[in-house]
Amino acid sequence: MKLKNYIGGQWQDPENGQYIQDIDPGNGELIAEVPASSTRDAERAIEAARQAYDSWRKVPAPKRGEILYTVGQILKERKHELAQKMTREMGKVYTEAAGDVQEGIDMAFYMAGEGRRSFGYTTPSELPDKFAMATRDSVGVAGIITPWNFPMAIPTWKIFPALVCGNTVVFKPASETPWLAHELVSILDQAGVPAGVVNLVFGSGSVVGETLISDPRVNLISFTGSNETGRHVAKVAGEGLKRVSLELGGKNAIIVLDDADLDLAVDGILWSAFGTTGQRCTACSRLIVQKGIYQRLEQRLAERIGQLRLGHGLDAQTDVGPLINAGAVDKVHHYVTIGQQEGARLVVGGHPANDGAYAKGHYYAPTLFADVAPTMRIATEEIFGPVLSMIAVDDLDEAVGVNNRVTYGLSSSIFTQDVNRAFRAIRDLATGIVYINAGTIGAEIHLPFGGTRGTGNGHREAGTAALDFFSEWKAVYVDYSGRLQRAQIDA
Numbered sequence: 001m002k003l004k005n006y007i008g009g010q011w012q013d014p015e016n017g018q019y020i021q022d023i024d025p026g027n028g029e030l031i032a033e034v035p036a037s038s039t040r041d042a043e044r045a046i047e048a049a050r051q052a053y054d055s056w057r058k059v060p061a062p063k064r065g066e067i068l069y070t071v072g073q074i075l076k077e078r079k080h081e082l083a084q085k086m087t088r089e090m091g092k093v094y095t096e097a098a099g100d101v102q103e104g105i106d107m108a109f110y111m112a113g114e115g116r117r118s119f120g121y122t123t124p125s126e127l128p129d130k131f132a133m134a135t136r137d138s139v140g141v142a143g144i145i146t147p148w149n150f151p152m153a154i155p156t157w158k159i160f161p162a163l164v165c166g167n168t169v170v171f172k173p174a175s176e177t178p179w180l181a182h183e184l185v186s187i188l189d190q191a192g193v194p195a196g197v198v199n200l201v202f203g204s205g206s207v208v209g210e211t212l213i214s215d216p217r218v219n220l221i222s223f224t225g226s227n228e229t230g231r232h233v234a235k236v237a238g239e240g241l242k243r244v245s246l247e248l249g250g251k252n253a254i255i256v257l258d259d260a261d262l263d264l265a266v267d268g269i270l271w272s273a274f275g276t277t278g279q280r281c282t283a284c285s286r287l288i289v290q291k292g293i294y295q296r297l298e299q300r301l302a303e304r305i306g307q308l309r310l311g312h313g314l315d316a317q318t319d320v321g322p323l324i325n326a327g328a329v330d331k332v333h334h335y336v337t338i339g340q341q342e343g344a345r346l347v348v349g350g351h352p353a354n355d356g357a358y359a360k361g362h363y364y365a366p367t368l369f370a371d372v373a374p375t376m377r378i379a380t381e382e383i384f385g386p387v388l389s390m391i392a393v394d395d396l397d398e399a400v401g402v403n404n405r406v407t408y409g410l411s412s413s414i415f416t417q418d419v420n421r422a423f424r425a426i427r428d429l430a431t432g433i434v435y436i437n438a439g440t441i442g443a444e445i446h447l448p449f450g451g452t453r454g455t456g457n458g459h460r461e462a463g464t465a466a467l468d469f470f471s472e473w474k475a476v477y478v479d480y481s482g483r484l485q486r487a488q489i490d491a
């Protein structure tokens with residue numbers, strides 16, 4: 001299978017004729033050949049989006065929303081098949097892939113509804129016979145750059161609000177998950193999105209991504225990816241005064257206090273740390289544990305982690321799928337080595353799995369470190385793999401301090417049965433998302449998603465917060481007095 005770019009409503013080969021391979025990380029099978037597009041392909045897509053903008057922005061928002069509703073219906077009908085494709089392409093186990101598609105369905109229906117809301121507001125004028133209101137306006141051409149870990153959900157978080165707000169889109173998906181991006185754009189086309197309104201260009205960040213962030217015809221960039229790339233995006237796009245939203249990962253912690261329901265905490269920890277093989281921005285990679293419960297928790301986790309079954313995500317027996325590629329295995333193992341050098345105690349895991357059936361994929365044993373100091377690199381840097389670090393603390397205040405000391409601020413969680421301590425945690429945990437008696441993953445699409453400090457640049461995705469990013473406020477004054485009225489002077 002050879003994938004094509006989608007530019008101005010046409011499926012097209014890359015003009016340089018160059019392709020890279022899309023590989024199943026669980027068994028090494030070739031899935032597709034994918035365009036390694038050039039700057040010119042990207043520029044043509046930007047031009048197509050520019051051309052389509054003026055008519056799309058004038059399509060009534062409820063009509064734009066109806067198209068998204070159709071997109072949601074098609075996604076729903078195709079959920080099972082899309083989830084299977086996702087597992088093959090990206091590795092996450094089937095049930096989680098189905099959840100990823102479901103997140104896209106939810107976002108489609110939610111943003112379809114925004115077609116009939118997109119609320120602005122009216123407010124009194126300070127002058128007589130004068131009317132004042134604030135409405136939402138489109139921004140222009142949106143450059144959408146997405147990661148591979150949520151191949152359906154994250155593109156929909158960006159593309160659907162962009163569209164309902166009247167923007168046109170150039171979409172550059174991660175090189176690791178082009179197939180799902182291709183399927184999503186085909187569905188948008190099938191649902192009736194007009195030519196040029198959504199354009200898809202496969203290729204590298206350094207060529208296609210770079211063109212999007214630097215081209216003056218692109219008004220807005222929404223990026224999810226690494227902290228390092230995010231800084232570069234902010235710099236280049238900032239130079240062009242583009243509107244930029246960055247979502248850059250986390251070092252999320254679960255706090256377990258002595259009074260916690262231990263069974264519940266263990267389930268929440270396993271789900272958050274090893275779900276998606278730890279490859280979520282929201283994954284839990286730090287466990288901050290009050291001393292009274294530390295030993296019991298360590299024991300229980302060691303047992304349960306040892307029982308997790310590693311394997312291909314389409315195998316119903318599998319708990320934990322592969323990592324995305326060989327580079328990810330190396331990175332994870334590098335951090336495990338650092339952890340050992342730093343003096344952390346390896347409890348379970350700590351090695352790649354590459355014998356027998358694992359040899360063709362990129363597998364790593366779920367790993368637990370104990371006796372981790374909050375300052376160690378494994379406790380402060382994003383590993384993006386199945387590695388969990390246990391840190392001991394005396395009390396809630398110390399736990400909150402440890403949680404807040406890292407440069408990231410996406411998600412945090414606390415297990416406690418004491419309502420007073422839960423509310424103190426809600427007040428003091430400095431993250432964009434806080435969970436009480438649940439793990440760090442599982443954000444719902446109608447609430448704001450994003451984080452503080454190094455996790456981003458202050459924007460939020462999803463919910464109505466997404467509209468604030470994908471639209472411009474337009475303040476409108478209508479004077480029906482028939483005479484010149486001077487604000488601040490005649491009032």
Ligand code: UN1
Nearest residue numbers: 150280281282441442443
């Ligand atoms: C991500 O990891 O980048 O809350 C997104 C969650 C999912 C989204 C994660 N709903 O874990």
